[in-house]
Amino acid sequence: MSPLVRIATRTYPPDVGAAPFRLRALARALVARGCDVEVVTASATHAETPDAGVRTRRLPVLRDADGVVRGYLPYLSFDVPLAARLLTGRRPDVVVHEPPPTTGVVTRVTSRLRGVPYVSYLPDVWSQGAVAAGAPAPVLRAVAVAEQASLRGAARVLAVTQGMADEVVRGGVDASRVRVVGNGVDVDVFRPADGPVAPQGVRVVYSGTMSEWQRAEVFVRAFARFVADHPGATLTMVGGGVDVPRLRELARTVPGVELPGTVPPERAAELLAGADVALASLVPGSGYDLMSPTKIFAATACGTPVLFAGVGSGATLVREHDLGWAVDHDPAAVAAALGEVRTPSPAQRDRLRAWAVAHGSLAAAAQRAADAVTDLL
Known part of the structure; x- marks a missing residue:
């Protein structure tokens, strides 16, 4: 039986953005290596185009007026039922989670209960962002505690920049567990125009x-x-x-x-x-x-x-x-x-x-x- 990698994320295509594109690229790379991939994610806002070898299990969630899962209550609307999904079904060989930190905490607890390692994919440091956003002190403490709990329990932390990796290590994560993987875009989609661009105003x-x-x-x-x-x-x-x-x-x-x-x-x-x-x-x-x-x-x-x-x-x-x-x-x-x-x-x-x-x-x-x-x- 092929190894199973389960990805827990509130956003995945057909959602548009850096996070869903990054996770779909990871899912495709894992399938190419012979893994079964299951993505536990939010319900889709419109029809999705499935990838061979990737199964999606979707949960109903609260979305904002723009259709985005954003804000503490919408995050919890995904994370609470996520716990049941991660505790049931075929036992995965490894779990990968994306922020917010609450998703990381759910992943840590359920992975511990099932005895499987998990990976924290870290595109940004949420606790610092909460400070800049002027969040209340109790929220800042809760975000920082949740983030550190999820990162310190991870078998691997995937940082998109070296600076982010250094910040994670300063926060108490074992440096041997941190990998710098970089970031990017689909260069087959984002490419120059096929012909000369007609001159006009700037x-x-x-x-x-x-x-x-x-x-x-x-x-x-x-x-x-x-x-x-x-x-x-x-x-x-x-x-x-x-x-x-x-x-x-x-x-x-x-x-x-x-x-x-x-x-x-x-x-x-x-x-x-x-x-x-x-x-x-x-x-x-x-x-x-x-x-x-x-x-x-x-x-x-x-x-x-x-x-x-x-x-x-x-x-x-x-x-x-x-x-x-x-x-x-x-x-x-x-x-x-x-x-x-x-x-x-x-x-x-x-x-x-x-x-x-x-x-x-x-x-x-x-x-x-x-x-x-x-x-x-």
């Missing part, structure tokens, strides 16, 4: 989540300054998040700004490939400075330079590899950088694409994650 694209961690309003305010001197320029912001309603209200008075909401990955790739510059941001001190946003990989895979507003791993990545501009999270600084944007040359697009394939392939990251999981079998 095209600026933001693709991804718009939440308190990004504060993407910095781009709307900067674009308002920029478009005054560059009529015909456009800013397209695709994706979801808690800030979208506020950004739409802010954009009402700014010409050339469009926020169509969440779009399929193929459409996002098309927009990025036709852009002169792509945007990404992280608020300084948000607790997410250790992340390298997948927006950087998505843009460069399409051959488009990045304008990054903020600090941390993302800014370092853009500067060290000459991927575009890294500036302060400030409208004046962003507007000044937009003034330097020119249509990328074919040679520049080819260089950015080559870098993304080498450093930002989701398939390659999934193979490293699968190595860490199968080591436990």
Whole structure:
């Protein structure tokens, strides 16, 4: 009988986003290695396209107005019935869980009861993010305790950056259990345009989540300054998040700004490939400075330079590899950088694409994650 890997996650395709794409890539990599894969996840909002060898068991959950499982009550609506699912059915050989920390605690308890190892896939440090969000002290303590409990009990912790791995070790996790697996995008979907892009006004694209961690309003305010001197320029912001309603209200008075909401990955790739510059941001001190946003990989895979507003791993990545501009999270600084944007040359697009394939392939990251999981079998 093939070994069984069970993945516990509140989000999985057909959901759109970095987390569901990352976990689907891991599931596919494990199947390719001869594993049976079962994903215990939230009920789908629309029809899913199944992968061979991957079985999904879906639970009804509470979702917000955007259809996202986000917030402490929705998390618990998934985690409470998750415990029963992890305690029943065929005994897995290993369990992999994704945040939030409450899912990690449920995974730790149920894995201990069934005598199986588990893996914590860590794309960000939630306890730091809760501090930046201004959560009440009791919530901060609860999140920190839950996060440390789930990480310290894991047989493996998969960190997406070295900085995140270092932070986990400082928090008390045995360094021998931590693996840096990286992150990325599907470079077969995110790719340059098939032909030359027709010249027009400066095209600026933001693709991804718009939440308190990004504060993407910095781009709307900067674009308002920029478009005054560059009529015909456009800013397209695709994706979801808690800030979208506020950004739409802010954009009402700014010409050339469009926020169509969440779009399929193929459409996002098309927009990025036709852009002169792509945007990404992280608020300084948000607790997410250790992340390298997948927006950087998505843009460069399409051959488009990045304008990054903020600090941390993302800014370092853009500067060290000459991927575009890294500036302060400030409208004046962003507007000044937009003034330097020119249509990328074919040679520049080819260089950015080559870098993304080498450093930002989701398939390659999934193979490293699968190595860490199968080591436990």
